[in-house]
Amino acid sequence: DTVLKASHQFPGGKGDVRDEMVQIIAREVEAANVGLKIQVFPGSSLYKPNDQWNALARGLLDMSSFPLDYASGKVPQFSATLMPGLVGNLDRAKRLNDSPFMADIKKLISDAGVVVIADAWLSGGFVSKKDCITSPESIKGQVVRAAGPAFEQMLAAAGASISSMPSSEIYTGMQTGVLDAANTSSASLVSYRLFEQGKCLTAPGENALWFMYEPVLMSKRVFEGLTEPQRAAILAAGKKSEAFFDAEIRKGDQKMIDAYKKANVQVVEMSKGDYDAWLAVAKSSAYDKFANDVPGGGELIEKALAVK
Amino acid sequence: MISAFVSAVGALSRLLAIVATLLLIAAMLVVCEMILVRYVFRAATIWQTDFVIFAATASVFLGAPYVLLKNGHVGVDVVELLLKPRPRRVLRIIGALCGLAFCAAMLAASYINFEEAWSAGWKHSSVWAPRLWIPLSALPVGFGMLCLQYVAQILVMLREPLQADPAAEHIAMAHAVAPHALEETAR
Amino acid sequence: MSPVSSGLLLVGGLFALLATGMPIAFALGLAAVGALVLQGGFPIFYVLSETMFAGIANLAYVSIPMFVLMGAAVASSPAGGDLYASLDRWLNRVPGGLVLSNIGACAIFSGMTGSSPATCAAIGKMGIPEMMNRGYPASVATGSIAAGGTLGILIPPSVTLIVYGISTETSIGRLFMAGVLPGIMLTAMFMVWAVFDAKRKGFEFGARAMRYTLAQKLETLPRIGPFLLIIAGTLYVLYGGIATPSEAAGAGALLTLLVVVIAYRLFRFRPIAGIFGSAMRESVMIMMIMAAAELFSFALSSLFVTQTVASAIASLEVNRWVLMAVINLFLLVAGMFLPPVAVIVMSAPLLFPIVTQAGFDPYWFAIVLTINMEVGLITPPVGLNLFVINAIAPQVPTRDILWGSLPYVLVMFLAILILCIFPEIATWLPNQMMGAAT
């Protein structure tokens, strides 16, 4: 049997959707009986989150799942996959996957020696101890921990104070008052129990700003070294895990809303008007910087916005 | 000739130690500045976190050669203490060669990493996006200097007469573990 | 090769390298690099550097040099002596009063540094000669300082709790809080033993003849002021909503420096440079071991040793307390040979899931682990506190130091036992202050 190593940073065997995606691929591939086995190393037990990209590209690591933005220091165009307002909602995220925008991104991934096995877009929102975060005005003066550099740029442009800290410190930060608000994935909003500290949750809904591309990836060199049936088994498993993810992520958003409502936290969504106002802020901050600093950045943004 | 080499290496290690100490001081001041900016002025902190992390991390690798010079990286000395002077010296030279092997391996590994970061223009993925070769350069510099420091140590060991004092070793080790107290005692 | 045999080979290789007396950091690193190259050849060189660098490039780890700096600042000034002298005036009429002053001074100093050797050194250089002058046996003098010094990593701030927090993604602020009551409890237990031991052996040494008036006692209090100011200031920054624990360390370090420089008028370049230089040396030593331990645990994981051991332990059909006893035994042995940070970097990610799966509170476990690491600080062959005592009191044979600290090791075991029976001692304060654990 060929044994492949899969590494990720999420808790293993505890029902984390991203862990489960990798575990499904491992189970399906083993069940396919193609002489292939996948060892999963959860919780950063093999590579540190930011080191996984290089290890994949070098063929030292076989499979991984992490926010593609982690590699944006090496391939700056990847910042587009954690760019405020480019996705909007989960249905549009699916349409985005088959768009020219993602074709460009996947081409860059492949050029670096990595292939995508399963697509996944994580949704997220805001939680605040002060005013509900809806329009750009509502965030003025709040100290926010944002998830992703482009978000930091946009939120700062809207008048927020940005405070960078590890996500494990958000709870303490909000409790002690270092932070007024945080912007992160729905999964983290639940697992860090921020409903105990927040007064208002901005749930993803139809007009969400925060989406992050977090695919399951494989080393291209390793993938191409496999036999035809092995590759087919991996791709089929990838499709299954993608479908699983799509169902779970919607349940996850609902689970988050329930948890916050149960804790008597006000739950709101952004309106189309709010969303457009944020897009205007993003265009003059994060998008603008991305278009100026990154080769082909402007076109990527245009292509993403052009998706229906 | 050898003693000139040994003292030149020592001087370079001291120089790096000064850089490492300055980086730590800078990290401390920037942390305080960051708290001030955020808490008092409620303004954005963009570059501070990255700077503090990279300065503190770089200082570890830059300070390591000096700590080796001062015999300050803690080791297990029980076996050594059981031996007679001649085998003890052999064991020490083996230990130094093993240390040199690791530092040489890391010099190669960290140079590869630095070179990639330099030529591919890697940046840290954050708003400030500093170039990664800057903090990463601390590793090849530190490990390179550690290699030289080891070579100097081995040369000295090969030449010195057989009379190393185990008690002196303990004091050297404690100097690394809690240098402050002992400097005070020495005064 | 099976994971078990490659694991044994790796650990065996490490021990062989350690036996040469080479730095622990480089022994860990060389064993890891050797194993990785044997497993996958030289391409692994592409990730070695990142593994070491990323292993310590973390905002929370920046607090380690900062908390070390706090200790260095106080230790380089006459402050430690003042603290000690003041406690002595209040406690000299109690049997074994000087031992109590030592332990008490260690406990207070622990609130100002994250490192145990620093505590040991700062109080010991004053306390050991003083005790021996007044006729205490060398073993009692050195043993109490060696043990009292271990409080440095239990009473917050603590380097080991920071490393545990990062390795297990638990809240450092909460961990610190969990250490407070057990720290006070262990201090009290040390003191109870010291009084008992003194009574038993009749240590008086004319201490009762040396009476201090209330005025003499009170006049020393202002000199403790700076300490209380530092501790209160750091606590305020830490829990008062100003900064995260990681940042409070930087503020605490600057505050300590300012207080020490102003209170003791250290306005010259040399002493200040000395403080920074010694803090740099101690933190480089600690962080280099951590970076190399990251490399070693990467090798263990890469060879699938970690996962094999973890699933073997998890599949043991034993009572959870038997499991806890086995884990403690493992930590005890590891702590004998390796410094606390190395043990935690390598074992916390492995043990954490097992321990939480078995229904133990992660914050409680952190405290049990820390007390276990305290034992390691005063056991041969690698006991950081022992090295310090050896340097401060070179005339005292190591055997006496060990003999003197042995009772305190037993007291620490008792403390672990008490924590097992009453886990609330660790969990109550954080639950009160920060709500139930997340």
Ligand code: NA
């Ligand atoms: Na402490």
Ligand code: NA
């Ligand atoms: Na030990």
